[in-house]
Amino acid sequence: MTRQTVHEGWTLRAVPGEQVPAHIAGRAVPATVPGCVHTDLLAAGLIPEPFLDANETELTWIGRTDWVYETSFEHRPGDDDRVDLVCAGLDTVATVTLNDVEVGRTENMHRGHRFDVTSLLRPGTNTLAVRFDSAYRYAEAHRDRLGDRPNAYPEPFQFIRKMACNFGWDWGPTLVTAGIWQEIGLHAWSTARLATVRPLVTVADDVGRIQLHVEVERAADVPVTVRAAVAGATAEVVVAAGERTAVATIEVRDPELWWPRGYGAQALHRLDVTLCAPDGRELDGWSRRVGFRSVRLDTTPDAHGTPFVLHVNDVPVFVRGVNWIPDDPFPSRITRRRLAHRFDQAADAGINLLRVWGGGRYESADFYELADERGLLVQQDFLFACAAYPEEEPFATEVAAEATEAVTRLAGHPSLVLWTGNNENIWGWHDWGWQEELAGRTWGRGYYLDLLPRIVAELDPTRPYWPGSPWSGSDEIHPNDPAHGTMHIWDVWNTDDYTKYREYVPRFVAEFGYQAPPAYATLRRALSDEPLAHDSPGMAHHQKAADGDAKLQRGLDAHLPVPADFDDWHYLTQLNQARAIQLGVEHFRSHRDVCAGTIVWQLNDCWPVTSWAAIDGDGRRKPLWYALRRAYADRLLTVQPRDGGLALVAVNETGRPWRAPATVTRLTLAGEPRAKTGYELDVPAYAAVALPLPTDLAGPEEAARELLVAEAGDEVERALWFFAEDRDARWPAARFDATVEPVDGGQRVRVTARTVLRDLTLFPDRLDPSAEVDRALVTLLPGESTTFTVAADVPLDPAALTARPVLRCVNDIDLDNLRAE
Structure with a gap:
């Protein structure tokens, strides 16, 4: 098997139509393969950047236009039995011609196509063209033929096997693409080739097993041999003359298992498959890394209904x-x-x-x-x-x-x-x-x-x-x-407040x-x-x-202070999403x-x-x-409503028991303790434990001025519970001290609170687009400190780094005194 990519020398042109802009009509532009019409026109400077402002609306004509890609390539005939043109991905309604002879037609972006072009290739220069008909015209024709059907958006995306979100979504632009979006090239082969290789990997009783399903395509009716090797084990099977499929079984004893992150290592083993002729010549090959693991879904009915529990290697995995x-x-x-x-x-x-x-x-x-x-x-x-x-x-x-x-x-x-x-x-x-x-x-x-x-x-x-x-x-x-x-759950967001979760x-x-x-x-x-x-x-x-x-405004109204300007609105809507x-x-x-x-x-x-x-x-x-x-931390401490009161819940998504002392303290916003209790956490592996809070702790004296702080050592983030919404809390004006010092690759910002600082967040990208920060949403009580590490391509102004609108907290809203003092 020899492979020759055909990725060079492509041009693109629009098929004439009244919707085609004059500066593009009749013009051939260089095309990149793999790629698409939009990226080629953008590279040629013929369309505006689709992501900027409302530019996407100027480009709807592209999806309603037919396009032709064309290139030439050199071919030197060999003694191969077959030469195939292999198109890994054509988007979408395509007609492929080689030397002006139609090779085939496609109408599905989500699959590849292979065409026998042995008889069409010429010694020397060959011309390959792919015409893409308008995805809109195709989809609308099938819609009209079959009858319309409901969907979420006024676009015909279900009437074409193409990436649906190309037609726009409630988070995406309408940019209906066309083009050679995956590899294209020639595969030359003799006798037989590996048409498909399908390894089915299982683990049972400490034995890893691969059932290797192989399908061959033939140019000669002779026996061929499939050989496979993985993790020191081998297998061999003969595909007899006249047969096209075979199954080889490989067993590996006590294999190193593949685990999801957090549960173990990701052991991967190279699986090599070769197809050999009767004389031992290698005809084709296939290789991939595989992992030995089992997976099952437990949906056995229980007292709560029908569970949906994923098990990997017989361990239930809580999906995060x-x-x-x-x-x-x-x-x-x-x-x-x-x-x-x-x-x-x-x-x-x-x-x-x-x-x-x-x-x-x-x-x-x-x-x-x-x-x-x-x-x-x-x-x-x-x-x-x-x-x-x-x-x-x-x-x-x-x-x-x-x-x-x-x-x-x-x-x-x-x-x-x-x-x-x-x-x-x-x-x-x-x-x-x-x-x-x-x-x-x-x-x-x-x-x-x-x-x-x-x-x-x-x-x-x-x-x-x-x-x-x-x-x-x-x-x-x-x-x-x-x-x-x-x-x-979409009533939350669409109609209801997020507390409905x-x-x-x-x-x-x-x-x-x-x-x-x-x-x-x-x-x-x-x-x-x-x-x-x-x-x-x-x-x-x-x-x-x-x-x-x-909907964003409804969420702000329910929870947060009224924003005074866009900077407030931007911070608060991002904060509300996180909350x-x-x-x-x-x-x-x-x-x-x-x-x-x-x-x-x-x-x-x-x-x-x-x-x-x-x-x-x-x-x-x-x-x-x-x-x-x-x-999503492995170990989570959280305060939750339970049975008319509050409970401290400790969640342990590790394979080790979690044993630690924990405290829950009710404090004022000024940091003054009002009540406190202690617990000894003992949470089994992969489990959660809920500990009811006593009523004197869970019941505030002044809801607008108090909070709970739950702590269980330095290895887990503390949990906070505020008795009042931020819009109703009696926040003091935010006051703090801040220092900025240079470090390798950026700066370190240390903030020490003089007052409570609710969800303190640093937005260094406001000063330089390359800047990012290591942490956010930090609540500090009076006297506490935190450190933000900022990475950026250039040093940032320390004064700007420690002032609005770069450094924000909830209790600086509509105040002018968030400053370093």
């Missing part, structure tokens, strides 16, 4: 997860380095699972390899989200093909632990008025409850499949019933979230608004959620005997936008990220 969306609307810009940084940000926040959401894509090989290396579990949705999907042709065939390819491709990754049929579509059918609108038309049920589970059961029975997110586990039970299976004790929360704007430096890069305001034109355009600003999710996560974790996991919506953004993300579209950590790091 986040939802993952495509990190960029233009996938070719997502490098391995960028993904590695994002994964490190996730791991540093205590996250152990990424759910790849169904409105995006099956992610790159880099994504799953990095998850394997870092011990981040992956829940992979099949690609259906927030819509009724047609089950007629060509979609039924395309869905089966893409699912088969995805399950086969990802089978060897130990990080992948769960397949999910769709995002919110079963829930939508039940609750969103779809049934009347559909009037009997198909909506995807056959995919989620028949086709997809059959494919997973046939191709990868080592992993569980769950029909939807949310899903109760039964047609007889509402799909979003908190007592059964998984649930999404405490009314739920679900078995597993697969989505819940709260919005906030991105970092100030991100806004300043993306928006030209002068001045910035929550409702200035750019801010309004980069708020995609329905009534998003009104909301921290409250929810700590509540759910405190009920870990019933609730087996939380998946926060969402980790990342794909552009600069007000959204639910913890990391904004420029990769900057919002205060929510710091709140997640606390709420």
Whole structure:
């Protein structure tokens, strides 16, 4: 097997149409492959940066235009039996021609295609072209043919097998792409090749076992041999003449196991597979690192309903997860380095699972390899989200093909632990008025409850499949019933205050979230608004959620002081997002005997936008990220309402018992103690213990002037409980001392409180876009100190670093005396 990429010399041109701008019509521009039309036009200086201001609205014509990519390449004929043109990813409605002869047509972004071009290649120069027809025209034609179906947005995304969020979402831009988005090239081979390699890895009774399913494609009807080696063990199987499939079994005794992060090491073993001719010549090869681990999903009914507990290597794992969306609307810009940084940000926040959401894509090989290396579990949705999907042709065939390819491709990754049929579509059918609108038309049920589970059961029975997110586990039970299976909580944010999270004790929360704007430096890069305001034109355009600003305001009104200006609004909305999710996560974790996991919506953004993300579209950590790091810590101390009073809850997500003395003190905001009690914590591994607080401690004398402080040593963050909302508390004017000193790579800011400082946070990106800080949301009592370490490319002004709007706390709102003294 020899491989030749065809990535050089490409040009791009628009097929003539009245919507094509005059400065682009008739023009051929250099094209980068892999890539897409938007990135090529941007590189040529022919369109504005899509992420800035409202520029995306000027680019809608791109998705309604046909495009042609073309290149030439040299071919030197050899003695190979076959030469295939291999297209790993074409986006989406493509016609491929070689030397003016049509090779094939495609209509699915989510799968690859292979075409035999042996007879079409010429010695010397060959011309390859790919025409992409408008995704809109294709989708709208199928919509008109099959009848419209309900979805969450006024776009036809369910009528084309393409990344749905290309058509816009409540956090994303409408940038409908086209292009050769993955590798393209020639594969020359003889006798036979490895068409698919599917390792099914299990562990039982201290034996690691790989059932290696191999499919070969033939150019000659002769026996061929498959050889495999992993961790010192080998296996060999002959694929007889006339046969196309074989299974080799490899056993490894006492293998080093792969574990999720926090539970053990991520042992990976190189699996090498070779295909050999009758004379011993190597015809083809395949290699990947695999991990030995078992995975199962426990849904055995219990006294609370239907659990949803993930077990890895027979250890129940409390999921501390986040939802993952495509990190960029233009996938070719997502490098391995960028993904590695994002994964490190996730791991540093205590996250152990990424759910790849169904409105995006099956992610790159880099994504799953990095998850394997870092011990981040992956829940992979099949690609259906927030819509009724047609089950007629060509979609039924395309869905089966893409699912088969995805399950086969990802089978060897130990990080992948769960397949999910769709995002919110079963829930939508039940609750969103779809049934009347559909009037009997198909909506995807056959995919989620028949086709997809059959494919997973046939191709990868080592992993569980769950029909939807949310899903109760039964047609007889509402799909979003908190007592059964998984649930999404969206009344919080959409209609209700975030304290309502405490009314739920679900078995597993697969989505819940709260919005906030991105970092100030991100806004300043993306928006030209002068001045910035929550409702200035750019801010309004980069708020995609329905009534998003009104919902943000409702949250502020319920909890926080009235912002006097945009700087206050920006700080307080980011703070409220962090507070909301921290409250929810700590509540759910405190009920870990019933609730087996939380998946926060969402980790990342794909552009600069007000959204639910913890990391904004420029990769900057919002205060929510710091709140997640606390709420997802291995050991958590939290004060929770219980049985009409309060309780101290200690949560231990480690394999060791947690034994430590703990104290809970009721103090005034001035730091004066009013009551105190002590406990001896004894929390078993992977457990939570709730300790009721005595009424004299839990009942304040002056709610607006008091708080609880719970401590259990230096290894765990203390827990705070305020008896009054910040808007009602009798805060003193914030006073403190601050020093700034240079350190390698940045500066160290030490703040000593003269008064209470509520959720003290430093925003160094306001001074330089490269600046970031190691901690945030620190509450200090009078006399206490904390240190912020700021990393930046340039030294920052010490005076600016220790004053508004860079250094903020709740009790500086509408005050002029937050200053270093």
